[in-house]
Amino acid sequence: MGFVQDIRDDGLGGLEHNFITGKIEDLVNWSRSRSSWPASFGLACCAIEMMATGAAHYDISRFGMEVFRASPRQADIMIVAGRVSQKMAPVLRQVYDQMMEPKWVISMGVCASSGGMFNNYAIVQGVDQVVPVDVYAPGCPPTPETLIHAIETLHQLIEDGEITRRRQLTGAGADVRVTEIPAAAQPMPVLLGIR
Ligand code: SF4
Numbered sequence: 001m002g003f004v005q006d007i008r009d010d011g012l013g014g015l016e017h018n019f020i021t022g023k024i025e026d027l028v029n030w031s032r033s034r035s036s037w038p039a040s041f042g043l044a045c046c047a048i049e050m051m052a053t054g055a056a057h058y059d060i061s062r063f064g065m066e067v068f069r070a071s072p073r074q075a076d077i078m079i080v081a082g083r084v085s086q087k088m089a090p091v092l093r094q095v096y097d098q099m100m101e102p103k104w105v106i107s108m109g110v111c112a113s114s115g116g117m118f119n120n121y122a123i124v125q126g127v128d129q130v131v132p133v134d135v136y137a138p139g140c141p142p143t144p145e146t147l148i149h150a151i152e153t154l155h156q157l158i159e160d161g162e163i164t165r166r167r168q169l170t171g172a173g174a175d176v177r178v179t180e181i182p183a184a185a186q187p188m189p190v191l192l193g194i195r
Contacts, residue, residue, distance in 0.1 A: 030159055033154075037067050038077045043081060048141070049144055053148060075100070077105070078096055079105075084112060106135045106154060110139065113136050135157070
């Protein structure tokens with residue numbers, strides 16, 4: 001019985017667990033937690049604090065994260081910084097779907113986490129309705145210190161394998177699917193009169 005089932009197809013899932021591969025998994029999780037690159041996804045005022053976190057004073061290059069990637073294929077952390085409009089939700093989901101596995105989501109600020117003060121038809125009342133959120137950063141806006149705390153929390157979850165286990169148990173996080181409503185089934189727009 002070999003250690004490797006098919007690591008090319010299954011990654012770590014292709015390794016049978018024993019003392020040696022357990023240590024390899026620890027090493028891989030540690031290196032993953034120290035080399036994650038965020039996707040550029042600033043949506044509103046929270047994004048200014050996210051940019052400040054990347055600037056010289058807070059310097060998230062200490063965590064190997066200073067490279068915000070414009071391409072989702074080169075990113076594995078999505079920091080949702082700001083309110084998510086109903087129109088933006090499918091775009092956000094598409095960017096998430098295009099990111100590499102394994103991938104993680106930080107919801108930054110009350111607007112992204114719960115709609116915040118925008119309790120109306122235009123804003124998604126919590127980005128966990130669109131993508132599976134791993135860590136929430138509270139505040140309006142969260143300070144760079146709060147975002148760094150969320151990043152360190154996420155790193156700890158990646159390092160001890162907690163997120164991977166949760167995903168396996170729940171079937172890839174929230175398992176949310178966004179379906180497009182056919183044009184014929186959409187309600188007629190309200191026409192406003194001309195003054
Ligand atoms: S939480 Fe506050 S700072 Fe962040 S997007 Fe909402 S209103 Fe702006």
